[in-house]
Amino acid sequence: MSGRFVRASKYRHVYGQAFKRELCYENLKPTINAFDSNLLECNGKYIALNAAGIGSIIVIPVGETGKAPEKVPMFRGHTGGSVMDTAFDPFDDQKFASAGEDGKIMLWEIPLNYTFIHNDPEKIEDVKPVGELSGHTRKVGHVVFSPVAKDVLASSAFDYSVKVWNVATKKCEVTLQHKDLITSFCFNYNGTKIATTSRDKRISVWDVRSGKLLSEGPGHPGAKSSRIVWLGNTERLMTTGFDRYSERQLAVWKADAVDEGPIGGFYSVDSSSGVMIPFFDASTNLVFIGGKGDGNIRYFEYADDELYEISEFQSTAAQRGLAVAPKRSVNLKENEIVRAYKLLNDNSIEPISFIVPRRSEVFQDDIYPDAAAGIPALSAEEYFSGKTVPGPILISMRDLYEGKQNPETKSAEKGEVPAKKEPAKAEPAKVEPVKVAKSEAGKEEEAVRPVFAKSQEQGVETLLQQKAVGGLLSKVDNLSDDDTQEVDAGDDAEWIPESKVEAKEESRQEPKEKVQKEPKAEPKAEPKAETKIEPKSEPKVETKIAAPKEAPKVEPSQEIKEQPKTAASAAGATRAVGLKANVEKLQTLVVKLEDTIEKLINSNLEKDERLKVLEEKIDRLSK
Template structure:
């Protein structure tokens, strides 16, 4: 995430809730704990998973207020709850549902259908038109293909994603996974599917061939993860949890999931426990994230291969479900960019509008590009036959603003492929800038490596080695006594030798003799003092010079125990000295690195000056 304020026309987007009298109340949502959005919306209707065996309800968006106790239901599933629903993007009156019975049912919303204005004594439930049978266990999620008519995807507890042809009610492709699928999504032109599963893997599949294109490690938390494509790009966004149950947001390259989340890792959101539900708006490049169990809705902008937090809609009303209507149903005159619906814990649905504040009442073409028109780009036969398009058929938002009944249509543009790792070829201006910079700085090819120490740093090492305290310690080493009463005084960090009872001189070294047997002499170890040397051809190396203790014949034999005790103390002093030298050398290396960073900053300033010229 960017840490600095950046210019954006969506910086001041805000969420505006609807008045209470315009909400949908007295609803009976499902009590199932399965992780789905619970509600769906297509601009004309809202689908709600109901608290009943095998049933859900459909609410027309204009029938607001308190619902009666008895309402028409969509019943057809046997032996369990409805887990998910999905509206057909190319037929506003067709909807499919899935449930715990392992079936997918197809429904047609009757004409002049009403949810509120019904006779409570003569309520007729809606019956399904057909079913899709193929999964062996519960079917948890459904999604229609965004470009091809009659193409549906479903995920099940049998660890598979199936691709269906609704015109023939047959399964065309099965994408088999190793664990439970927690979320999946079609890409912009419907040729790929990205999935997340309970084994913490993210996978991208070719829909028509069933080939696994790429996979990699996703969020490491135990709770479920969600996934969505970022419009007409090769980027994916996921929400999930880390090992410590912190909620996260991740950005991925769909061509290579294995290299991990882009931008240096995951974006930390908060420590709440509810699943984050992502929704991406292609027209504004904004990603909306609604958390289950909390009332906040965060919105990010996708730009420059990054997700930038724009703001947050705060609310005290905790949400169980969240749904977003198609873009062509927003209120353009009020500069509404997203129309959403929140399922609250008080069994009501609250409409929520996200608005870009503008003073002008004219059509804002910069925030309303062409949007999906709800028209299929191909049939199911063409799709499974291999036909590929750039994306959905688009309609003019200006025509909708002007009230045109049949807005003009256009085709989607080719996908935007982001490849930040690829090195772009240098332009003529960049080559010229590099040549100018070379002339100004008089750069020449450097064949040898940069020295570890500069001349100033070398002088600092030499000065340290010639300090009085260091010389004193080295001289003490040279003048070690073999007297049995030798002792060390640590108060002033100096070595003080006491005179021996035998009157041995300080300049005498010690030697251990054994009777009637030749034995090697025990000499004082060599004290190594770092010395820095540099050469022109190579990086400087730290060499050592030795200080040997001169040998002389002792006037009397030393006691081995006392000599060993004094030697041990002297060696400890030497070790402390070496550690001090190593510490100072490390500081010099860090100082050298700091100078390199300053040089890079100067080079960056030179680049800026050259760009201005």
């Protein structure tokens, strides 16, 4: 998991981008309870936040951004304590469940006309639960819905048990009894197994329907809480935890042989004290990890039973909680692969987009395989009767990209996300880091090309399609390796001015005798430009041409005697002259292209601001 190791991957340049302040959710009042849960959840349409006060939950429509009013509607139903955790129904955007300190699980239904901000302060009414699940004897800490079956919910509590419920009948069907407090648990890909971590530093894997313990073994040796996720459609688990010296670490385990220990040992992360919250994206095989109290979010790629560190989103704003929206709610037009929401210490929620930087404006099949559709593959009765499916119903991301009203769906296949996969091909050269001039220390610095929005790229692409630009770039691109080798003429080489290139081309057609009889005057050296292209404005274009040094002046007679005697060497020298002139043109073009890009960026940013102002006015008028 070394960050120094450069591995070929199409996700190597994924970057996180926080939303602007006006697109965040502010003036919220989250809970001050220190229990180790995510504190907030998101289903792509709503955000549920554990609120301050007895049994209170804040539900925010994703589109209602900005500062919340002082008085807002609340979801109240728990008595005798605060809300510990929430979970949205994956098959109904209007329903969710909550766990509380009163030992109860409440079922909620969000009204269809619900709004969080646009309310009359004198007529605000709290929302009441539509159902209740009772059976735990102590505080309920976590709730999770099944990924494949409708109305199947699992919960863990301080009575050291995990209960699996039929929400439709409000009955507990299975109880998985542990020996200590459960700190985290998750379903596998097809919902037939549950993996748990507990305070006694044990990892357990259970069969949900029979309640049988399938595998168990020691986990992280540290005393602090451990978290667990199932790595897609595989028999592999990933955990976050601490060692005995309270340093944070990760580990990958075999689900059917936990007692064998972590595959490849523990991965050391750092020495921070915050519990790490993991999320696994089955479509990309990326693991996102955000620590409580950290400002950054790390992400790794899982392949060949190993975790490869990709990069991290860095921020100075520490997070208290973290949630990830379903894959079907990401912005496909901007190549967004994950949308995360983090609760900040200033009582606001900040959305973060993780984007694959590609300039193509067509659908990217390789980064958007079919994802969970939000349609149940089984009913609760079928599930508890023992029926099994390979996984959740999948939806075509291409159909969502094209905006089809009835996107294609299909059943998951076995092994849809394999445990091992071949290393992905490297990114196209357009997004690779570009080497620029050496720094004072003599080390080469890297500058990543800026990533623009689609509207900003259109003007740049139009400029690149011009004949003058395309022709010059194609000339440089078509030069063979032999040509570039001939350009490296050593210390006696000299830059030839552009004005003399045509004369050299004509001399290529004349006999060698005529060249010797009619000596040409020595070309005057072209004065060097005073201005330099700084790396911060635009990376310098490098070629494989060795930079020649200035040669001493020679007399015309000497130049004639030193003319190449063979046609091949003369042609090579002419090609070198043409290439040098092309490079000079290309350098001039880079400066012009930089100025044009800056103008395009500024104009598009101004246009976007005006459009946002108009949209806000339209929204206010329509409401």
